[in-house]
Amino acid sequence: MTERTNLSLEDYRWDAQGCCGCRGCIYVDYVFCEGAKNPFRCPSLIRYNFDVYTALGRGKVALRMLNKQGEFTDSTRDILYKCNLCGACDAGCKRNLDLDPLMVMETFRIWAIDNGHEPPEGLKKVTDTIAESENRYGAPHDKRADWLPADAKFSENPEMLYFVGCNSSYKNKAIAEATIGILEAANIGYALFPDEKCCGNPIYVSGALDAAIEQAQKNIDTLKASGADTIVTSCAECYKTWKVDYPKIMDKRTDEMGYKIIHITELAAEKIEDGTLKPSHEVPMTVTYHDSCNLARLSDNWIPWHGTRGRFGCTEPIKEYRRCDTGVYKQPRAILKSIPGLKFKEISRKKENALCCGAGGGVADAYPDFAQDTANDRLNEIADTGAEAVVSACPYCVDNLSEAVKDGGKSVKTYDITQILCEALTGKGGL
Amino acid sequence: MISKEIYKELEEIVGPDNISQDRDVCQAYVMGGDRAWHNTDAKALSTIPEIVLLPGSTEEVQKIVKVACKHKITYTPSSTFWFPTASPSNEDALLLDLKRMKHxxxxxxxxxxxxxxxxxxxxxxxxxxxxxxxxxxxxxxxxxxxxxxxxxxxxxxxxxxxxxxxxxxxxxxxxxxxxxxxxxxxxxxxxxxxxxxxxxxxxxxxxxxxxxxxxxxxxxxxxxxxxxxFHEEKLVPVGTTPWTFFLFPEERMKWYNFTCPDKKTMVDFMYDIGHCEIGAANTRVPISWRYMARARDKEKFHEIWMEDREQKRKEVAETAILRVMLIGYTSRKQLQYEEKVLMQIAENHGCEHRRTRQVDGSWMQSCDAVTMWWLTGANMSVTGQLDSLDCSVKMGEKFADLKEKYTPPLMDDHHDPGWFQLNDFGHNGYLEFMNYAEPYETEENVEKILDYYAIAGPKIVIDAGALSFFNQAISPASLDGPNYGPNFHLYAKKVKDAFDPEGLANPPGILDRIDTVIDRIPVLKAKKDW
Amino acid sequence: MSLKEDLIKIVGDSGVSDSQDDIAPLIKGQSLEPTQMPGVKVSVKSSDEVGKIIQLANDQKTPVTLSSSGDHSRGITPCEDGILLDLSNMKNIEEPDNRNRKVKVEAGVTWAEVGAVLKKDNLMINNPFLPRANSSVLTSILERDPMLNAQFEFGERIMSLEMFWPTGELFRTGSASSIKYPDSLASGCYPYGPGPLDPMRLLECAQGTMGVCTWTNIKTELLPEIDKAFLIPFDKLEDLVNALYAIQLKKLGKECVVLNSQNLATVLENPGIKSSMPPWSILIVLPGGRLFPEEKIAYEEEALNEVRASQFSSSKLLEEIPGAGSTDILPSLLRNPWPAEKTYWKDQPKGACQDLFFIAKLEKTPAFVDAVMKAADSNGYNPDDIGVYIQPIDFASGTHVEFNIFYDEENADEKAAAEKVYTAAIEETLKLKAHYTRPYGKVMSKMIYDNASGYAGMLKKIKSIFDPNSVMKPGALCF
Missing domain, CATH: 3.30.465.10 (Uridine Diphospho-n-acetylenolpyruvylglucosamine Reductase; domain 3)
Structure with a gap:
């Protein structure tokens, strides 16, 4: 294990200990509570019901480990990893206690690996696969850009590099195609991220911090070597990893990383607003929008804090609080509302209160049944909106929801927002 | 230790997914220990349950209780696990987490x-x-x-x-x-x-x-x-957590803030509101709330709250802010009428109407009072009383005097007398006196705060002949009981004994809880002079 | 020493009598329930005397029946033999506490007496429907006679009380429970507790079986200086029900009462106008406020008109009572007890009246009326002669439904028919799940508690805890 000065569970003892059990971490912000249905935002609690499957419970387990008051058992592992790391708890906690419960759980996983405990088998398999083949699917690394259409218009002096991500490179290639369709419609000079490798999100969420740092460093080095400083992604997970996790594991502020990361929805919304992009093709469809955790509440810039606490727990130096309130919430909605013929219906749990699709935090790999249960819960909520399709801005959300649709024989359609927007811009979104 | 046979019996009631004896699972239901203490008695009493159950129906709860009675096992019910009594206080207890019962x-x-x-x-x-x-x-x-x-x-x-x-x-x-x-x-x-x-x-x-x-x-x-x-016009939710709130439909709901010449005038103003049968709510606003609302983090609050303490004390003593909510339940015209009455009362008392935002984030639907717990990380609780508004005001002063003796570990609030409101359309009043506490849980701090809540607080209420509010549940019944009713505790005990002769329902029970705490802690026991 | 002698030692000679002539006026019921005769009447003047008498009753295992005013229009069933504890001389009314809007009255204070005191300060206690002038305020409220003001905020009129447990121990409730009271900061404005029990609730509607209440702090309210009253006529009760829900949802008016034509004509003391009356009427009073009273009435009237237009446009807001003049008479009529010098309104049609009442959802009242009328019809009683009074409570989230079965006590056939109607009506309404919160009399009590055995079982257990010697009116309820 590398000697580290950050991301120690001990650094978040205050946050685990300060929990009084107010349940802000599990309930939807009460201002946005719409009734008896769907009160929870914590997928883990919804599925497993016992309080330990929440931030408030996991924090107590973490303290027991820190205080050497108990063994790390198989059950402890399940409790720790049956969590989407979706950050719903973190957003909720800001209202009452202003603690960082998500960081307790992230660093608890790091603590577990550092102390010789393995992640769940399914997740371990994925991280091993990434180590072997630089992508989560075990596909040939040299086929990563095979999705690229022959007529793609790369710029020789690109304004930005498109970091495609494993999913759209190998699985949902239509998203990658739609993304470059949007970039081209906006006349943006772009090129593909050279020799792109998995962003390393599964590695980080597994708790294997050293490996995550190594993976991050590879991509950062590549970026530096390219001379570019702006990356665009269509994958919310890659976006959040570059924007939040890389600086987090490097113990830097996001704005000190020397690059700028932008999600395609941020870019497109800006271009629609300034008139560069003009969605003109009708998309006659009623849709709702599913906020990807990674794009929304998890994407505040990272701001490290190291210091001490004085009276009443006041921080010295004074901590700059991250409160899940600067994420990409409005841009996807602005895009959808700009599309002719498209009717937008808001879902009950939305924005920082959204229910995770179920895939996050390694859950889809480690506990696929749990991931599907959560997706089904979300699909029921989607059905309540009356929308015929659900749109997201993350290929993993689309995947997980699509799988639940397929398995459950449901009729709702699932799309990535790039597909919808590309259709509205070019009539060639492939819907 | 509960036997495997009994575990099996319970498992058959709720199913294997809804019962656990796992230490990690059970630990989450300990209110004391590592959990921040908003009620200190939990620190002295709360223990880990032996088994946690998640019943899904009345029938299942009933069967569990019957099994508990049959085997003489104690049990503690919990729904959203907020008050310390939702956590067991003795070994080998069942914890019934009722959250699945969502009818x-x-x-x-x-x-x-x-x-x-x-x-x-x-x-x-x-x-x-x-x-x-x-x-x-x-x-x-x-x-x-x-x-x-x-x-x-x-x-x-x-x-x-x-x-x-x-x-x-x-x-x-x-x-x-x-x-x-x-x-x-x-x-x-x-x-x-x-x-x-x-x-x-x-x-x-x-x-x-x-x-x-x-x-x-x-x-x-x-x-x-x-x-x-209520009324049919919608309150619109806006914002992003933590800064979320409802926009009031202003022709149907409105806030009014008034600065009053002094506290006495403010109280008279409040009485008049009740006498005129108007309003939806009204309360004194402690000046600290304003500082809380302005601070974007607890560090800023403590910095400004502790600046120039003499000036703050003066400000607390001299500022009298009244906040009133009017609702046009019947119609927009009702709101107009009540506003006219309210302004007339204000004018009669020389109170000045101040501008305020027509939003709500902590009264109507979302009552977690954002930023109220930030200050000490939920290490706070309240004392208070129930009777007339005049009684509330006087008890607030008495609590403020008492609190100074316990500051620190309580947070200095510059002798603020708490917030009080009219209840029951003005027929009675309510005092809530907030006590923020130092979150570092030294034994000395815990004992001092317990002394404040469980002994000194009840004594000043008894001495004044007032009635404590829910603190009666965290007062020793041996002290409170003879002073109220008199002997309310003995009558209650008769009922308890008739229905629960073995004392299995959440022991030690509300009538013995705080006496048990006091008896367990030598510093407190030494103060038991009643 | 005899019981009488023991009682004399407590209250003196003049307060004790075993003469049937002295006892009879206090136990005369205005109902079909047969009257039993207590052995001795003892009149008390103080709480202290009450405590001693209850303790004596425990010592001698003697039953105690309470009488606060001698008005037992609901049907009293005193215990045979035993003590009749006469509280009617406990007449103290303390200076009203107008800042906290309450007045402390002892058990013997009547509606007429307290009304006279409060009127001086333009105050009132929200009253039930035309009580007898001599009926006890404390008993009326403790026995849950519904008030005419349907607004929730004015309910729960008892703010605290003093009582003696059936074992004779003194107790005070709520914020009057401090042993220092009244020399205490608290003035008795909060009703519940102390502690996890609520003795007030146990006393309510207990008919004196759970203890003796000697005084209460009762809420007082503004007596409006001006009002505007309306009669809203309906041919069908179903239509009235819909209108009433809509009116109450808008929180309109204070006094709000529903009467059928029989009862409306009766209370207006003009039986001749019954036929010109609408079958059903809502009487509603829009009160002026303390400040700008006309403007309060104006916004309420405007809203009432809007509700009418949208919810019951075929009815009108009448300011004239058909055949009986202006609705201006209603506020005064509804806010006062029935004048003592007049024959009580329920006795006017036929000399006697048996009431039958329960709590129901407003929407079910037509079904209840139908059931009782059918029961009358099939038992030889003209349904048109039955008075109906419906009282919305707490914004009509529940209603007191009352049937007045008038009969001539001297006419054996008529009395027998009334008895049959009464019993049949209980049976039929129980089938419709009427919630009888006040089972008066042994006939009804048995039928009701047999229908609610779980509740009765727990009540019996509670009774045995607090009244181990079973002295407080044994046999009156399910114990």
């Missing part, structure tokens, strides 16, 4: 809703407002269970119009400590739970008094609560 139905026409223990006030209020009705949401937070809070407490500024909790219980399905079920109110007549009064003597008189039993007289698995006429 909800609303009868909008007859203005009531029937809920299971898993339904919280945020949900209830949202459903009520969807139907043109409303209720209050308690200061403990929107997350608290409707049943639990209605059984043990039930206050908010909105109780000015929505009444005291005892009146809102319209029906209850109640599993007695021996496992038998009794139906309260119109349920007893085979009807829906639309009406709470009994057939003859009203058994709600056993269900709760000024405080509740905190699980030591059985478990209510379903309750019908009263709802109230």
């Amino acid at each position: 909800f139905e609303i009868d909008a026409k007859n203005m009531n809703a029937t809920v299971g223990p898993g339904i919280n006030f945020g949900q209830l209020q949202a459903e009520a407002m969807n139907n043109g009705l409303y209720t209050m949401v308690p200061g403990g937070g929107s997350q608290v269970g409707v049943i639990a809070n209605t059984l043990i407490w039930g206050y908010s500024p909105l109780t000015y119009r929505t009444g005291l909790a005892n009146r809102r219980i319209m029906g209850a399905e109640w599993i007695l400590p021996d496992g038998e079920i009794v139906q309260i109110g119109s349920l007893a007549s085979g009807e829906d739970g639309f009406w709470g009064e009994g057939i003859g003597p009203d058994l709600r008189g056993i269900l709760r008094g000024s405080i509740g039993w905190h699980g030591s007289m059985g478990i209510v698995t379903k309750m019908t609560v009263k709802l109230f006429p």
